[in-house]
Amino acid sequence: MARSIKNILFIMFDQLRFDYLSCAGHPWLHTPHIDALAQKGVRFRQAFVQSPVCGASRMSTYTGRYLRSHGAVWNNVPLKVGELTLGDHLRPLGMRTVLVGKTHMRTDRDGMARLGLAPDSVIGARVAECGFDVFERDDGLRAEGPDGLYDPGSAKTYNEYLRAQGYDSPNPWHDFANSGRNDDGSMASGWFLRHASKPAAIAEEHSETPYLTGRAMAFIEGAGDAPWLLHLSYIKPHWPYIVPAPYHDMYGPNQVLPAMRSEAEREAAHPVFRAFMDGPIGQAFSREDVRRSVIPAYMGLVKQCDDQMGRLFGWLEETGRMRDTMIVLCSDHGDYLGDHWLGEKDLFHDPSVKMPLIIYDPSEAADASRGSVSDALVESIDLAPTFVEAAGGTPPAHILEGRSLLPILHGQTPSEWRSFAISEYDYAMHGAAQALDMPPDRCKLTMLADARWKFVHAEGFRPMLFDLEADPGELTDLGADPGHAAIIEMMYGRLHEWARLPRQRTTMSDEAILARRGKSRRTGIVLGAYDEADIDPEQAQIYSRTPPYDG
Amino acid sequence: MARSIKNILFIMFDQLRFDYLSCAGHPWLHTPHIDALAQKGVRFRQAFVQSPVCGASRMSTYTGRYLRSHGAVWNNVPLKVGELTLGDHLRPLGMRTVLVGKTHMRTDRDGMARLGLAPDSVIGARVAECGFDVFERDDGLRAEGPDGLYDPGSAKTYNEYLRAQGYDSPNPWHDFANSGRNDDGSMASGWFLRHASKPAAIAEEHSETPYLTGRAMAFIEGAGDAPWLLHLSYIKPHWPYIVPAPYHDMYGPNQVLPAMRSEAEREAAHPVFRAFMDGPIGQAFSREDVRRSVIPAYMGLVKQCDDQMGRLFGWLEETGRMRDTMIVLCSDHGDYLGDHWLGEKDLFHDPSVKMPLIIYDPSEAADASRGSVSDALVESIDLAPTFVEAAGGTPPAHILEGRSLLPILHGQTPSEWRSFAISEYDYAMHGAAQALDMPPDRCKLTMLADARWKFVHAEGFRPMLFDLEADPGELTDLGADPGHAAIIEMMYGRLHEWARLPRQRTTMSDEAILARRGKSRRTGIVLGAYDEADIDPEQAQIYSRTPPYDG
DSSP, X not given: OOOOOOEEEEEEESSOOTTSSGGGTOSSOOOHHHHHHHHHSEEESSEEOSSSSHHHHHHHHHHTSOHHHHOOOSTTOOBOTTXXXXXXXXXXXXXXXXXXXXXXXXXXXXXXXXXXOOTTSHHHHHHHTTTOEEEEEOOOOOOXXXXXXXXXXXXXXXXXXXXXXXXXXXXXXIIIITEEEOTTSOEEETTSGGGTTSBOSSOGGGSHHHHHHHHHHHHHHHOOSSOEXXXXXXXXXXXXXXXXXXXXXXSOGGGOOOXXXXXXXXXXXXXXXXXXXXXXXXXXXXXXXXXXXXXXXXXXXXXXXXXXXXXXXXXXXXXXXXXXXXXXXXXXXXXXXXXXXOOSSSSOSHHHHBOOEEEEOOSGGGGGGTTEEEOSOEEGGGHXXXXXXXXXOOOOTTTOOSOOSHHHHTTOOOTTOOSSEEEEEEOTTSHHHHXXXXXXXXXXXXXXXXXXXXXXXXXXSOOEEEETTTOTTOOOOOTTOGGGHHHHHHHHHHHHHHHHSOOOOTTSOHHHHHHHXXXXXXXXXXOSOOSGGGSOHHHHHHTTOOSSOOO | OOOOOOEEEEEEEESOOTTSSGGGTOSSOOOHHHHHHHHHSEEESSXXXXXXXXXXXXXXXXXXXXXXXXXXXXXXXXXXTTOOOHHHHHGGGTOEEEEEEOOOOOBOHHHHHHTTOOTTSHHHHHHHTTTOEEEEEOOOOOOEETTEESOTXXXXXXXXXXXXXXXXXXXXXXXXXXXXXXXXXXXXXXXXGGGTTSBOSSOGGGSHHHHHHHHHHHHHHHOOSSOEEEEEEEEEESSSOOBOTTGGGSSOGGGOOOOOOOHHHHHTOOHHHHHHHHSHHHHHHTSHHHHHHHHHHHHHHHHHHHHHHHHHHHHHHHTTGGGTEEEEEEESOOOOTXXXXXXXXXXOSHHHHBOOEEEEOOSGGGGGGTTEEEOSOEEGGGHHHHHHHHTTOOOOTTTOOSOOSHHHHTTOOOTTOOSSEEEEEEOTXXXXXXXXXXXXXXXXXXXXXXSSEEEEEETTSOOEEEEXXXXXXXXXXXXXXXXXXXXXXXXXXXXXXXXXXXXOOTTSOXXXXXXXTTOGGGGTOOOSOOSGGGSOHHHHHHTTOOSSOOO
16 A cells, blocks of 8 residues: 555644754753654754744644734634634545644634624534634643633543542642642642652653543544544643653753853843843743753653653554654744743744654655755744645645645755744733833734844844854844844845735635736726727627617 | 714715815815815815725725735725624624625625625625625626626616616616717717716616615615614716716816826836836826816716715705714725826825715714814724724724724814824736736735825835925826935835734734733743742642642
């Protein structure tokens, strides 16, 4: 049987740094299963997320469109009804589009109500779930505070599962899967960074990553013969930073890489950069004791992810599915882990804005590229058109703003590939906006990166600029340097050309435009004709009929 | 009874030039009824349409959003499902939103099918009709060519009406209302400019403008007591340029104003400007015989419109409705009529991009401004927020990109009014794009105008620039003049700031953003906390509960 793409397994990790894999050069963290996938496919080492924050990044991945286009610019901004998502593109090609795990999508309930879309109808359920048919939705965010739950939908099924296993609590997601215990048996919440080195109070097999792997396998096993795309969207290694035994102590402080940061960068920090540094996350991750506590747990979480990849890929191999399943492995953004005096994500240094991206294409056409590493500038919006093309369709360029990666997978060099990558961030809801006293509609950052330069426009401020060749660690911001004015001007030229060409004409394709161009006379719109001699005789005949006549 | 706004009569003419009214200074065309409305209200003489072409201009007016935002960038590009229109904003305020006449809206049938919206459901019908409840839709475009009808929906009811009056033809819209007869009784189609001076072969009372006036009165009479906005959207003085007696010979060649154009402007024309000049419309309207034939007919059409305003306003006065009906009178764009070697619209010289705009507000708060003329830079997207505020609501600034004009109507000077107006045009489907061999996604023109300068960015070309103070006729394009580089740079600065701040976050208001800013800890998202001491005691308590406990 010939190898070809029938199904697509679209794996996304959450907050997985591009360089926390052994295939990407991490010296201590051994990830043999992910490395093996890279050996079978192509690893992209210049892959950028559309926004270094969960919700916005994912909405771009699922719509194939930039933030400026879909408008769901931060966590919990609903994705507006009417935006097309993966399912809208793939279902007409005969491919089911199914979710196991996280999307961080918020439903546009007002928009659905306005259009009379019932959330329990087939179409309404898809609109409410970012276009996916939900096998299991789990955003892994069952946080609780004085104002209530952050997301009442999170981990509901998982919590039921845990309770059935005997984890007796109203919220075992927090109390067992994401917390440890103090020596006296009392709660050691995983929300507190000092507990990161403790083992989570759960048997490893019941923790979130193995659980979701099992759910994915259950879906695949029952999926039957019709083609599918399964979005297997893990919650980890995202916070809370805590992992069950034996992963909790596989790595120690000695394996914590030194932070990529300098006093000079802190002193000369751009105002927006400074506002993030000065926030509680930046302050915490600037502490070495925090890094030494958190990073080994983070590495353990990644190691567990890799082991689950071993389990999953082994099973796919055994069941013959490797022959016809495309596998895409990526993340929604990275994690600063104290680099640049920051924690989490939000800004555009490599640890935050780059994602690991590995694509395995089973088809023979891809044999030429196996095990290769691509330096093409890739964006997460390239995945949607890749999926469409893999499913046998033609990506609609007036809707999907990315480019299919299939040519690269087939060892071809695509013509006129993008010369710079873009990422956007809206910090209007972030505490940094408060510190900077910025109005909600102007908290916009836009990054442009090419092989040499990384440029960040910050609305209302000077830009940032890094020379990736001379300064690969991105420690010296040249944005205020008059010696780099020409580079900055070039980058603004690129930014502005992109900004001047919004992509909202989604209801008519370029091909349809070309087919209609200059053709209005064919339906009788005869403008600028003085008399019959100025037009087609066939048309003149129509307008010369004197009534009554037969219509 | 106190005067106040209960209903809104939103009158739009089609292709009515801003300066073809006596109140705007036309020396021959006397429009006493429109002038009288201006005396009762405010006339805006710096009012710009969002795009100088029917469909795109109207979609901006009805959505309150720029072309870059709604994406329906030219005639027949469907308005995407999900875009909010006037009805979405006004109905929740208790105001019916009803159509009599033209919208030039094309339904996003693919989008409706995707969301399962039936065109015959209440919601589906509104989505299909640009948010209006249709009393009568009539786009007045029953053109017919070798490829069939331009718009099979146009003038259907009107044609039935005409046939009932004895106009016996399959398409009396063309054959009677928009055509005359040659001396031998044969058809003289109104599509041909040489027939413009003939009377249309129809009794004046049955022609389109009186017909739609009557339909509006029928709606109002039957509307009952609930508040309404009626969009009375006339087809005229738009082409075909032909008008019934007695209007066909009220004006003669002696009243045709000289064309505003120069040989120098033709010789030095910007490539895009030249492509439009060189097209059949530009060629035709550059001929003096065409102008002398067409312009008297156009003036007759305007005169007929004014007389119908007399009929309508008189009736509103008699029936007491002037006390509680706001009246807005505008156009969707102008008409070059041979100025600048062009006909019709499409580019940004004043005759094309400016609209007449008169607003009568019956309320006492507006007494201060009656009869005044405003020089505020106004855009057609300002109407939607004006209507929302007039209906008692607060315009949602994250959706509606314009500004309410109510403060100006109340004689106040709004703070931080816009310092420049914007208009956009996409010529991808126009013959000019063929002449220039431009790809469909780059045929974008953007105009910025302030009180002194008018600037047009043309993607792929140098900009155009006019000094409205030194050259009010816009005959000298300074876009290539090195002496104006600083002005051009300033205009690009404005354009780019606007372009960098798209308005697509329509599912969450600025107020909601501010309310959530920095508040994620309130729902338990505790990032950057080393231990309990770093957080609120109430929050610490929640995360310190050791299970089992009561939830």
